[in-house]
Amino acid sequence: MPEALPPQTPPLSAEDTARLLDFARACKAAARAVMLYPAGHPAIAATLGRIAQITSPAAMPSPFQLTVLPDGLLLNEHAPARGDAALSELAALLHNHLIGQMTVHPGGDVESWRTFLLLLGREPNAVRTDGGIARVWTTMAGRHVELREIDYTEVLRERRGGDTANWTRVIANCLQGSVVDLDTAAIQELLGIAGDSDRLTELMSALQKSPDSGGGVTAKTAAVLRMLRQIVDVVAKNEPEKLEPVLGNMASAIGQLSPDMLLGLLTQRGDDEGPKLVQSVVQRMSDGTIAKFVSRNVINESAATDRLAQAFQTLVHESDQQQRLLALAKDDVAASPLGSTEGFESVWNHVAGKLLTSYSDKPFVSEEYGRELSNARTKAIEVDQVNDDPPERVGAWLGTVATSALRALDLTLLLDLLRIEEEESRWANLMTPVVSLLEDLLLVGDFDAALALIAVLVAEAGGTGSKARRQHAMIAIDLLIAGSMMRHISTHLATIDEAQFERVKAMCVSLGEVLVRPLAEALSAEERPRTRERLTAILIAFGSVGRRTIERLKNAQNPAVRRTAIHLMRQFGGSDALPDLTELLDDNEPQVQREAVRAILNIGTDGAYKILEQALATGTTRSRDAIMQSVSLVRDEGALPLFVYILQNIDHRGALAGVYVRAIESLGALRDPAGVPPLKQALYKGEWWAPRRTATLRAAAAAALARIGTPEAVTVLDEAAAGGSRGVRAAARAHRGRVRETRPPITSQTT
Numbered sequence: 001m002p003e004a005l006p007p008q009t010p011p012l013s014a015e016d017t018a019r020l021l022d023f024a025r026a027c028k029a030a031a032r033a034v035m036l037y038p039a040g041h042p043a044i045a046a047t048l049g050r051i052a053q054i055t056s057p058a059a060m061p062s063p064f065q066l067t068v069l070p071d072g073l074l075l076n077e078h079a080p081a082r083g084d085a086a087l088s089e090l091a092a093l094l095h096n097h098l099i100g101q102m103t104v105h106p107g108g109d110v111e112s113w114r115t116f117l118l119l120l121g122r123e124p125n126a127v128r129t130d131g132g133i134a135r136v137w138t139t140m141a142g143r144h145v146e147l148r149e150i151d152y153t154e155v156l157r158e159r160r161g162g163d164t165a166n167w168t169r170v171i172a173n174c175l176q177g178s179v180v181d182l183d184t185a186a187i188q189e190l191l192g193i194a195g196d197s198d199r200l201t202e203l204m205s206a207l208q209k210s211p212d213s214g215g216g217v218t219a220k221t222a223a224v225l226r227m228l229r230q231i232v233d234v235v236a237k238n239e240p241e242k243l244e245p246v247l248g249n250m251a252s253a254i255g256q257l258s259p260d261m262l263l264g265l266l267t268q269r270g271d272d273e274g275p276k277l278v279q280s281v282v283q284r285m286s287d288g289t290i291a292k293f294v295s296r297n298v299i300n301e302s303a304a305t306d307r308l309a310q311a312f313q314t315l316v317h318e319s320d321q322q323q324r325l326l327a328l329a330k331d332d333v334a335a336s337p338l339g340s341t342e343g344f345e346s347v348w349n350h351v352a353g354k355l356l357t358s359y360s361d362k363p364f365v366s367e368e369y370g371r372e373l374s375n376a377r378t379k380a381i382e383v384d385q386v387n388d389d390p391p392e393r394v395g396a397w398l399g400t401v402a403t404s405a406l407r408a409l410d411l412t413l414l415l416d417l418l419r420i421e422e423e424e425s426r427w428a429n430l431m432t433p434v435v436s437l438l439e440d441l442l443l444v445g446d447f448d449a450a451l452a453l454i455a456v457l458v459a460e461a462g463g464t465g466s467k468a469r470r471q472h473a474m475i476a477i478d479l480l481i482a483g484s485m486m487r488h489i490s491t492h493l494a495t496i497d498e499a500q501f502e503r504v505k506a507m508c509v510s511l512g513e514v515l516v517r518p519l520a521e522a523l524s525a526e527e528r529p530r531t532r533e534r535l536t537a538i539l540i541a542f543g544s545v546g547r548r549t550i551e552r553l554k555n556a557q558n559p560a561v562r563r564t565a566i567h568l569m570r571q572f573g574g575s576d577a578l579p580d581l582t583e584l585l586d587d588n589e590p591q592v593q594r595e596a597v598r599a600i601l602n603i604g605t606d607g608a609y610k611i612l613e614q615a616l617a618t619g620t621t622r623s624r625d626a627i628m629q630s631v632s633l634v635r636d637e638g639a640l641p642l643f644v645y646i647l648q649n650i651d652h653r654g655a656l657a658g659v660y661v662r663a664i665e666s667l668g669a670l671r672d673p674a675g676v677p678p679l680k681q682a683l684y685k686g687e688w689w690a691p692r693r694t695a696t697l698r699a700a701a702a703a704a705l706a707r708i709g710t711p712e713a714v715t716v717l718d719e720a721a722a723g724g725s726r727g728v729r730a731a732a733r734a735h736r737g738r739v740r741e742t743r744p745p746i747t748s749q750t751t
Helices: 014-036 042-054 085-096 110-120 124-129 133-139 152-158 164-176 184-194 197-209 216-238 240-254 259-266 273-283 287-301 306-315 319-335 344-356 367-376 379-385 391-400 403-420 424-429 431-444 447-461 467-482 485-493 498-510 513-525 529-541 559-572 575-584 590-603 606-618 621-632 637-649 654-670 673-683 691-708 711-723 726-736
Strands: 064-069 072-075 099-104 145-149
Touching: 014 042, 014 072, 014 085, 014 110, 042 110, 064 085, 072 085, 085 099, 110 133, 110 485, 124 133, 133 145, 133 403, 184 197, 184 216, 184 240, 197 216, 197 240, 216 240, 216 259, 216 273, 240 273, 259 273, 259 306, 287 306, 287 319, 306 344, 319 344, 403 431, 403 447, 424 431, 424 467, 431 447, 431 467, 431 485, 447 467, 447 498, 467 485, 467 513, 485 498, 485 513, 485 529, 498 529, 513 529, 637 654, 637 673, 654 673, 654 691, 673 691, 673 711, 673 726, 691 711, 691 726, 711 726
Parallel strands: none
Antiparallel strands: 064 072, 064 099, 099 145
C-alpha cells in the first residue's frame, strides 16, 4: 500500500486526475499491444497514437513527473482525486523494473513510445542484467522519458510496518546462512509476520529481491528455505498452537514467488528437513493459490514461460486438476486488462497448451547443470555488486555490452557476411536482418552505420553481379523505403548538425528515384520548418527526378507545402516552371501568391514578364490588386525589370490604367536610376481628350522622378518644366521643388 500523504498535500484537481488516468490507461493498453502484436498491426497504431496525442505539446505543454509507488502513482507529488485499476496496474509494471520516478516530456512520437514500451515489456531480471532500465533506456537515446531507479536497500530501511531493524536483521540472517539468536524484539516481529499472510508475503518478496553475496537463484532459494525453517522454529517454541495457520500462510506466500524461485524450493537439497518442510508447505497450497500463481505470471509476461510450465507441472500432476486450475487462472487473466485485448482467446490457448505440455530438461542436462543454467541470468547482477574492481575497469566491461557496442558488432557481422557469402539463397536470407538493423540504426540516428550498410545494397543492386543478387538487393531497398525509413529520418532532421545532414542527404540520393515519392509525401505532411527545409534540400539534390514531384506539392491543402513547391521551382529555375507558377498566381493564400510572383521575377525573362502581363490583363480586379500588391512588396532589384516592362508594353489606358500608375509609383519607390528613361516616356504620355487621366499619369511620373532624385532624374524634370507642353510643365514644376527634400543626404568624407 502506498504511504499516506502529509495532511498539507492536497489531492490533484479533477482535470489533472483525468489526465493521469488517460495516460495510465493508454500506457497499459499500448504496453500489451506492443508485446502481443507485430509492428504493423492496427492495434499498435491505435494505442500508441493515443499516447502520442496525450503527450503532444498541444495537450501537455509542460513535463509531468510521476512518482511510482508499489500500487499507485503520484503526479507532481500529488495523489489522484480518485482511484483506478489502470493506475495500480501501471504502477506495478513500473515498480517491477524498480522505477521510482518517471518524468514525461512533451513531444514523444509513436515510434519513440513503442521503443520505450518494448523495453518496459522485457523480463525485469533480464533488464537488470543489462545494467538496469535507466541505463538501458539512456543507451537507447531515449529523450521523451526520464527514469530514476529505486535503491532497494533504502526502500527496506524506510518501509512501514514493524521494527525495520528487526525486519532487516531477519533478511540478513536468512541470506548469510548463519544461525544467529534473535532477541525478544526480533522474535516478536517474526511471530507477527508469521501470523499475517500479507506481511509474510511482503517479507518473502523483500528477501527474493534483496542482493546476496553470490550463488544466484540457488542462494536465494536456500535463504527462503532458512526463513521458512526459522519461522517454524520460532512459532513451534513460542506459540505451537499457531503452527498450522502459519504453514497455511507460508503456502500463500510462496505462491507469490517467481517460477525460478519456486522450482528452486521444490528441488532444494541440503538436509532431510528441508524437502520435508517444503513438501508440508506445498501440500497446503490451495487451488486458488496455484491458479493465482499461474495467472500473475501470465499477466506479467503476457505469455507462459518454460519455467512457469515446469513449475506448474511440478505442483500439479493430475491432468484433470491441471485443467480445472487453468480454468480458474483463465478467469483471473480474463478479468485483468490483458483479457480485454484483441486476440486474447488465441493468446490463452497458446498459454494453456504450453502449460499442459509436460516439460523436463532432465533427459538433456544433469540436475546440477540445470541449476547452473538457472543461475546464469543473475551473474551480471552479481558481478555488478562486487566492488573490488576499479570503476574504470567496470566501466570498460560494461561498455563492451552497451547497446552501441552490440549494434556495432551486428553491423560488422552483417557487412562481413554480405561480403563473403557466395550462396545466392543464403545471401537472400540476409536481407531480412539487414533491413531490420537499418531500421534500428535510423531509429537511433546512427547514420554513419546506416550509410555503410546501404552502400552495400546500392552497390549490389546496380553492380555486375548475378541477376538474382541484384534483385534481392533491390527488394531489400524497396522494403526499407516502404517501411519506417522516412519517419525515422524526419525525426532527426531538425536536430542533427550540418555534417550529419550531408551524410543523410548522400545516403538518400544514393537510393535513387525510388525514394523521391516517399520523400515528397513526407514533405507534404511535414509542418516543422527546419525539417521541411532539409527535406526540401534532399529533394532538390535529386535534380530533374525531384522536379516531377512539384505537381503533387503545388496542389497540397497546406499553404506551407504550396510555398515549398514554389521554393522548389525557384531552386530548379528555368522557364519550364512558368506554367506551374502561373497556376499559383490565382491561389487564395496571399503569401503563396507573393511567393509565386517573386519566383517569376527571379526567372526574369520576357516570357516571365509576359505571364504576369497576361495575368494582370485577364484576371479579376481582386486578382490584379493581389498581384500588384505582391509585386510592390518586393523591394529589391528583381522587381525593376517588371515595372520597366509594364511601362513599355502595357497600355496606360483602359482596364490596366491603374496597373500602369502603380508601376510608376513602384519605380519611384525603388529609387533606381535605371527607372529614369521609362519614367521620362511616361511623363510625356497623355491625351488632350482625357485631361484627368493624363494629369494623374504625369503627376505620378514626375513624383517618381523626384523620389529617384539623381542628376539624370533632375535633368528630365528641368527639361519638362522648361520645354514641355502645358500639362507636362505643370507636373514637372509641381514636383521639381521636392527633389531636395526627397534626395538622400550627401555625406562628406574626411581624411
